[in-house]
Amino acid sequence: MKLSFQQLILNLTRSWATARGHTEVAKVVVVELVDGDRLIGRGEAAPISRYKESVNSVEVFLSQLDTRFLNANSIPNSMVYLESVAVGEMSAKCAVNLALLDLAAQRAGKSVNQFLQLGFRERHHVTSFSIGLGDATVTREKVLAAAAFPVLKLKLGGPHDRESWQAMREVAPDKWVRADANEGWRTKEEALKNIEWLAADKFVQFVEQPLPAATPAHDWIWLKERSPLPIFADESHHSVQDTDLAAQCFHGVNIKLVKTGGVTGAHEALAAARRAGLKTMLGCMIETSILISAAAHLSELCDYLDLDGNLLINNDPYAGITAQNGILTFTNATEKLGLQVAPRKE
Secondary structure, eight states: OEEEEEEEEEEEEEEEEETTEEEEEEEEEEEEEEOTTOOEEEEEEOOOGGGTOOHHHHHHHHHTOOGGGOOTTOHHHHHHHHHHHOSOOHHHHHHHHHHHHHHHHHHTTSBHHHHTTOOOOTTTOBBOEEEOSOOHHHHHHHHHHTTTOSEEEEEOOSTTHHHHHHHHHHHOTTOEEEEEOTTOOOSHHHHHHHHHHHHTSTTEEEEEOOSOTTSOHHHHHHHHHHOSSOEEESTTOOSGGGHHHHHHHOSEEEEOHHHHTSHHHHHHHHHHHHHTTOEEEEOOOSOOHHHHHHHHTTGGGOSEEOOOGGGGBSOOOEEOOEEETTEEEOTTOSOOSBTOOEEOOO
16 A cells, blocks of 8 residues: 655635634645555545644654555554544544545445445535625625525624625525534623524524534533524534534534544444434535545435535646535546546546
8 A cells, every 4th residue: 555645725716714714725635545456545634723733734644654554444443543643633534534435435346425335315415605704795795606506604703793694685585594603602692692693584594613612511501402593513523422412512513524534433423413313414624526525425414514615716626526506416526436536637
């Protein structure tokens, strides 16, 4: 097994802002594993700075790996090895997990969803399209540009929340919307006040991470009991180990491959969340079609999808899943096995 990796700079079509900051580009690391049969398994790390990850820390982690302990025929053992290399660095572990699973499914002559015995319903799964934090003018422009998408996800937690919401409704009065505060509201009382304001809009599906992840459980429970809208955990939920606490504090969870260490961890977390009675959503960072396609293979385990990271950039070097009017499809994927991802043809 030969491992190689490279850093990519992804150019955002429009500037991106959340309650935690603003950016024009995103950096990821793409991994390739080549086996003895010359099959190529691909993976991707989209490091999250909030968790003290960076492209540099990803590359340091990957450079430490001994490929003798990576085996596509024994992915659980490979993940145990990755855990022994370093604590954290979940996005780096995600990249390797994806590459191993890509190889395993290719060897079996299957797509990843078939390999996992999940299936994928073409032209059924709907993704939201994310609108970053901004004032009324910026929000209006972005919502108009996303007219083809039936569901929006609007970032909140900034100084212009109400103005931007009003601007969105001026151009999309009856479109389904998900609100994401990204930990932007500081107290449970402030969060409840804002959620009650949002609940007056009958087309709001839920509110994501209204409070900081460090908020004590009793405050989350207080908010859950009073909230007129479902609340979803993102920064408060990382892996299957967080399921029991999430079931006490939230109505649903946003699971991301880069938080769980890949498809394997996300699969476990989604299954556990469903058993616990939680609603499930798959989310993403700013990513190429490698990570977005990998997540899409788990769509059958989800109530909601927010897989639009590859739609927010203009230089995606890979082709896989596409979203036609917000509906996910692998129909146009040139690669039919594994992750169903291939380098984009010029």
